[in-house]
Amino acid sequence: MNNGKFIRQIGKKGNGPGEYLIIFDFVVISDTIFISSTGKRSLIKYSVNGDFIEEFPTPGQHKMSWFSITPEKVFVSYNGLQNGKLYLFNKYLTKVDTVTIDYNAPKDSAPYMLADTYDYTFQNGGEKRFLFTNYMSDTVWYIHNCKKKIGYILNLGDKLLPEKYRYERLKGDFDRFMKVAIPYQKIKLLETPSFLFLFQKGWTEQNVNSIYVHDLAENTTLKYETSYIFDDLVGKQNLVPRYTSNNCILATINPIELKKELKNKRDYAKTGEDTPSPAWVEQINKVKEDDNQILVIMPVRNKTLKK
Known part of the structure; x- marks a missing residue:
């Protein structure tokens, strides 16, 4: 587009x-x-x-369903996450290395984990370096030369999901997990030259509940208790922030959810900030429910550029 x-x-x-x-x-x-x-x-x-x-x-039994590529052109597969591992491959997809992300990953239970739409990419950050978290600790790692190093520590305190309540420890008891995990939060961090964007949501919530914007130059952080970054063109669309590139946040919209939201807005919304632009609605009406994800590009102010 x-x-x-x-x-x-x-x-x-x-x-x-x-x-x-x-x-x-x-x-x-x-x-x-x-x-x-x-x-x-x-x-x-x-x-x-x-x-x-x-x-x-892909070699052997490995899959690359969810993957990323580091600035060093190393392929990173997330298919070992259930066992707390990342698999790294070179450009020929021959195995390079294994990085252990989570030493606490259960060894005595079936290799599964709970993930929602928000988790579809575990990578944080952008093309400058490969940042990663599985939300089970408040450390955001970065992968460089096939080694794991500390990128950021979020200091979630008592908002971090306790090890005893992780989904695998409850042996897949979804109902119990949805009760005990209510107070706990996870944060997705996106890195740009001038700002850090931190999107917070509860483990049992579908949408983001707070957005933090940290100004790197000023060392200040603003908190917005909202589930969206406002854009008067598209209204309050729930976006899944995935990546940053060229000082832009890249997000996606699920076509099925988009069609449902548009119908609700036509049925219930009044003129105002909740109502998307008619021109945008006309264009987006061409989207079909079985289409792939819609890419949304949001430029971010770059304070490092010389005037």
């Missing part, structure tokens, strides 16, 4: 070579796009022009 106008489709849907079904995850590096798809144990590589380049399998 460019200024809201469709530019091109990358590849096409299907089950054949170079085709995808539902996209799990994707990463853009320079002029290349890597995509992981349902139904495949491989990564699909395209040019930004939309041309298929190659499809290469």
